Amino acid sequence: MTASKIQTSASIIEPPVASEPTGIPARGRPRIRRDSLMTGVKAAVGILGLLGLWQLAVVVTDPPEFILVGPLAAFQELFIRPDYFVTNAWVTIGEALAGFVGGVLLGVLCGALLHYSPTVRTFLYPALVAVDTVPKVALAPLFIVWFGFGFESKAFVAMAIAFFPLVINTFDGLSSVPHELKELARINKASTWKRLTKIEFIYALPSIFSGSKIAISLAVGGAVVGEFIAGSKGLGYVIMLANSQVDLASMFAAFFVLAAIALVLFFIVDFTGKKLMPWKSYTK
Structure with missing residues (x-):
C-alpha cells in the first residue's frame, strides 16, 4: 500500500469523528431544538406535579411541623x-466546582495512565477500587486533619468523590478506540502525542463527559x-443547623437549593460536551 493510498484511507475513516455535524441538514436542527424544549417542559411539569402531590398530602394529613412540612413552607422560607x-x-458551589475540576484533571490523568501502562494498571486498579469502596464520610475527617476546617478540606472531599467516575470512564473511552485506526496511525508512523490528541482522546471524549x-x-x-463534618457555612451547615433546631422548612429549602445547583451544573457540563462534541449532539 502506497503512502498516498494510506492517506486516502485516513481521510475516509477520520471525517465521521470530526466532521459528521456538517452533514446534518440545517432544517433538522430546529426540530431537535423543539424536541429538547418539549423535553424540558415535560420535566418541569413532572416536577411541579410531584410537588403538588406532596403539598396535597400535607394538607390532607396535616402532620406536625416537626414531622413533615409541604413545599410551600420551604419556598416561603426561601x-x-x-x-x-x-x-x-x-x-457550596465554590467547594463543589473546585473538587470537580480537581477530580476531572486527576481522574483523566489517572485513567490515561491505567490505559497506557499495563504495569501500573495491574498494581493501581485494585487499590483504586478498594479506596472507592470506603464511604467518603469516613474519609472526610482525615481531610479535615490534613487541610483544616476551611475551604480546602471540603473541596478535597468533593474531589475524592468525583474522581473515580472519571478514572473508569476515561479508561473505558481510551480502550474503545477501533483497532483499525490504531494500525493506521502506526503505519503512518504517527507520534504518541498525535495518536492521543487526534484519535484516542477524540474517541474517549463521550465517555469522559458521561x-x-x-x-x-x-x-x-x-x-x-x-460541611456536615466540619462546616460553619454552606448548605450542609444550613441543613445541620436546621436539623438541630427541628426546622424542617429550612431543611427542605436547603434541599431544593441543592437540587437546583446540581441540575444547573449538570446541564452546564452537558451543554459543554455538546459544544465540544458536535458529532454527538444531533440525531438524524
Missing part, C-alpha cells in the same frame, strides 16, 4: 431569607458531606 440561602449556596456529568452531581454531595 423568600423570607433569600440572602441567607444564596450566601451559603455560593460557598463520567463528568456523574461527577458534578457527586461533587456537590461531597462538598455537603464535608
Whole structure:
C-alpha cells in the first residue's frame, strides 16, 4: 500500500469523528431544538406535579411541623431569607466546582495512565477500587486533619468523590478506540502525542463527559458531606443547623437549593460536551 493510498484511507475513516455535524441538514436542527424544549417542559411539569402531590398530602394529613412540612413552607422560607440561602449556596458551589475540576484533571490523568501502562494498571486498579469502596464520610475527617476546617478540606472531599467516575470512564473511552485506526496511525508512523490528541482522546471524549456529568452531581454531595463534618457555612451547615433546631422548612429549602445547583451544573457540563462534541449532539 502506497503512502498516498494510506492517506486516502485516513481521510475516509477520520471525517465521521470530526466532521459528521456538517452533514446534518440545517432544517433538522430546529426540530431537535423543539424536541429538547418539549423535553424540558415535560420535566418541569413532572416536577411541579410531584410537588403538588406532596403539598396535597400535607394538607390532607396535616402532620406536625416537626414531622413533615409541604413545599410551600420551604419556598416561603426561601423568600423570607433569600440572602441567607444564596450566601451559603455560593460557598457550596465554590467547594463543589473546585473538587470537580480537581477530580476531572486527576481522574483523566489517572485513567490515561491505567490505559497506557499495563504495569501500573495491574498494581493501581485494585487499590483504586478498594479506596472507592470506603464511604467518603469516613474519609472526610482525615481531610479535615490534613487541610483544616476551611475551604480546602471540603473541596478535597468533593474531589475524592468525583474522581473515580472519571478514572473508569476515561479508561473505558481510551480502550474503545477501533483497532483499525490504531494500525493506521502506526503505519503512518504517527507520534504518541498525535495518536492521543487526534484519535484516542477524540474517541474517549463521550465517555469522559458521561463520567463528568456523574461527577458534578457527586461533587456537590461531597462538598455537603464535608460541611456536615466540619462546616460553619454552606448548605450542609444550613441543613445541620436546621436539623438541630427541628426546622424542617429550612431543611427542605436547603434541599431544593441543592437540587437546583446540581441540575444547573449538570446541564452546564452537558451543554459543554455538546459544544465540544458536535458529532454527538444531533440525531438524524
